[in-house]
Amino acid sequence: MVEKAADKGHVVLNNVSKCFFEDEKKILCLDQLSIEIPPGQLTVLMGPSGCGKTSMINLIAGYETPDTGSITIDGEKITEPGHDRLVVFQETALFPWMTVFNNVAFGPKAKGLAEKDIKEKTESILETVGLQDFQDKYPTQLSGGMQRRAELARALVNEPSVMILDEPFRGLDAMTRELMQEFYLKLFDETKITTLFVTHELEEAIFMADTVIILTYKPGRVRKVVKVPLERPRHFSVSASKEYMDIFNDTIEILFEEAKKAFDHDDASSLDIIQSLKRNSDDS
Amino acid sequence: MSQTSVSAAPPIHPAAVAVKTRGALYQLTERKALPGAISIIGFLIAWQLSITWELPYLSNIPYPKDVWDSLYESVLKSSYWNDWKMSLIRVFVGFTVGQVVGIPLGLAMGASKTIKALCFPVFEMLRPIPPIAWIPLSILFWPTEELSIYFLTFIGAFFVIVLNVMQGVSSIDLSVKRAAISLGASRKDIFFKIMIPGSLPSIVTGMTVGIGVTWNVLIAAEMIAGHGGLGRGTWEAYTNGNLPLILVGMVSIGFAGYITSSLVRVIGEKAMPWRRKF
Numbered sequence: 001m002v003e004k005a006a007d008k009g010h011v012v013l014n015n016v017s018k019c020f021f022e023d024e025k026k027i028l029c030l031d032q033l034s035i036e037i038p039p040g041q042l043t044v045l046m047g048p049s050g051c052g053k054t055s056m057i058n059l060i061a062g063y064e065t066p067d068t069g070s071i072t073i074d075g076e077k078i079t080e081p082g083h084d085r086l087v088v089f090q091e092t093a094l095f096p097w098m099t100v101f102n103n104v105a106f107g108p109k110a111k112g113l114a115e116k117d118i119k120e121k122t123e124s125i126l127e128t129v130g131l132q133d134f135q136d137k138y139p140t141q142l143s144g145g146m147q148r149r150a151e152l153a154r155a156l157v158n159e160p161s162v163m164i165l166d167e168p169f170r171g172l173d174a175m176t177r178e179l180m181q182e183f184y185l186k187l188f189d190e191t192k193i194t195t196l197f198v199t200h201e202l203e204e205a206i207f208m209a210d211t212v213i214i215l216t217y218k219p220g221r222v223r224k225v226v227k228v229p230l231e232r233p234r235h236f237s238v239s240a241s242k243e244y245m246d247i248f249n250d251t252i253e254i255l256f257e258e259a260k261k262a263f264d265h266d267d268a269s270s271l272d273i274i275q276s277l278k279r280n281s282d283d284s
Numbered sequence: 285m286s287q288t289s290v291s292a293a294p295p296i297h298p299a300a301v302a303v304k305t306r307g308a309l310y311q312l313t314e315r316k317a318l319p320g321a322i323s324i325i326g327f328l329i330a331w332q333l334s335i336t337w338e339l340p341y342l343s344n345i346p347y348p349k350d351v352w353d354s355l356y357e358s359v360l361k362s363s364y365w366n367d368w369k370m371s372l373i374r375v376f377v378g379f380t381v382g383q384v385v386g387i388p389l390g391l392a393m394g395a396s397k398t399i400k401a402l403c404f405p406v407f408e409m410l411r412p413i414p415p416i417a418w419i420p421l422s423i424l425f426w427p428t429e430e431l432s433i434y435f436l437t438f439i440g441a442f443f444v445i446v447l448n449v450m451q452g453v454s455s456i457d458l459s460v461k462r463a464a465i466s467l468g469a470s471r472k473d474i475f476f477k478i479m480i481p482g483s484l485p486s487i488v489t490g491m492t493v494g495i496g497v498t499w500n501v502l503i504a505a506e507m508i509a510g511h512g513g514l515g516r517g518t519w520e521a522y523t524n525g526n527l528p529l530i531l532v533g534m535v536s537i538g539f540a541g542y543i544t545s546s547l548v549r550v551i552g553e554k555a556m557p558w559r560r561k562f
Contacts, residue, residue, distance in 0.1 A: 061462070061466060062466075063462055063465075081462070081465045081466045082466065082468075083466060083467055083468045085466070086466055086467070087462070087463070087466060089459040089462075089463065090459075091457075091459065093457065093459040093460050093462070093463040095460060095463075095464070095477075095478065095481075096558050097481035097482070097484070097556070097558050098477075098481075098558075106464070106467050106469070106477075107467040107468055110467055110468040110469045110470065110473055111468050138557070138558040139558075140558065154463075154467070158467065158468075
């Protein structure tokens with residue numbers, strides 16, 4: 001089993017700005033962003049495409065460095081990638097040439113653990129995610145949901161302080177998606193591993209989050225921080241509760257405004273969130 | 285062929301015949317070996333007919349039967365097998381050296397911007413030169429004929445593999461590389477566990493294309509410069525005016541190329557178990 005993370009993974013972004021260049025034009029992507037990701041909690045990041053979610057992830061993961069400001073984890077400044085902050089990417093980033101076992105064992109092997117420990121750890125985490133019978137398969141032999149679970153296992157086996165999930169269930173069918181949400185929540189309830197979760201789906205966000213942070217469209221600033229005080233463990237029936245609906249209604253307006261801004265800027269990728277929001281409002 | 289059978293058939297309703305013949309043909313093509321056999325036999329018949337009907341410019345071609353007899357004779361001679369041996373060795377040496385030098389160079393150029401900046405301009409200057417254009421220089425430059433042919437087959441395989449490996453390295457997904465870095469992979473791990481397996485599909489493509497180019501160059505080189513070898517054998521058949529033997533040479537070269545590229549393909553499939561069709 002995954003051990004209980006002892007309240008680690010406190011990530012603080014302090015006045016972080018980041019620019020990138022597009023057609024030799026300097027574009028401000030994150031504008032003096034100050035965000036706190038509290039340890040032992042599940043923080044969801046939302047916002048239209050172009051709000052800098054991916055940039056933020058790259059900064060926290062240490063793939064890029066901020067232009068101004070600083071990011072710390074448990075008080076230490078982040079300067080490079082490390083296995084205390086592991087990212088589960090949108091599209092699968094499993095190593096296609098390695099079996100599930102070797103994918104998961106990659107981190108422990110890189111750390112130079114003893115052969116016996118590697119085997120033990122890997123097998124135990126594979127059991128946690130229910131892939132013990134698939135450890136000798138290659139990623140392409142797995143279904144979408146299994147691939148995501150393998151990817152979660154590959155990160156979890158390293159006992160990271162923070163799990164960063166960048167739209168991890170995107171592209172899965174609705175049923176698998178719900179199962180994966182439930183699966184991750186169960187895992188989270190057991191381990192209380194600090195999690196930063198990025199999604200486009202408001203329902204997914206509220207269902208999973210302790211806190212939802214909504215960013216503005218270009219440049220990314222904090223638009224609103226929404227607390228989700230729904231009791232854990234949560235069941236899907238929670239979405240019928242009044243509390244849930246209140247949070248939902250409070251949030252959807254703001255999200256829609258930001259998505260509309262992106263849409264008005266002709267940002268085709270904003271269709272993503274608008275469609276998802278439209279689907280939601282049709283339902284309700 | 286189906287048309288002949290229609291016209292030869294007793295008077296049935298034309299539509300019914302069409303359906304029936306299509307059904308029969310479909311059943312035949314369902315199996316894999318049969319269409320192959322039909323295609324080859326059809327080709328041999330067309331060959332035979334083009335000579336018996338004295339089609340313009342084609343009447344000098346020897347009959348399939350003559351070629352067959354000539355092939356049968358050749359197979360019994362040790363000189364024929366010696367040509368095979370010489371050509372295969374030349375291809376093997378040039379091709380292998382090409383991979384041994386080319387794969388690391390491609391990986392290095394793909395992995396390091398500095399190395400690419402240093403090597404790529406010269407590489408791109410030499411690459412567009414067709415390998416066959418190297419023949420005169422190669423003959424002058426190398427002390428023995430054998431060495432110059434090795435060099436030419438090397439050239440044939442080298443540029444193709446370098447280009448493919450380089451492209452293979454750069455095609456590896458950024459998130460895959462980042463995942464490995466986050467998981468604590470050292471530079472060595474990244475090179476051996478990510479870059480090499482990640483570019484393997486392109487390496488195999490480069491090898492498959494390269495072995496074909498190698499044969500092209502080899503045959504040209506042998507015809508111009510070599511002693512022995514399948515290309516030389518074919519050229520000597522030409523100088524002796526032995527038409528069936530020319531065709532025996534051509535068929536042999538084709539067959540040799542087919543065997544070697546199949547071998548490369550099998551090795552490639554073995555090296556990439558994750559690419560197997562499931």
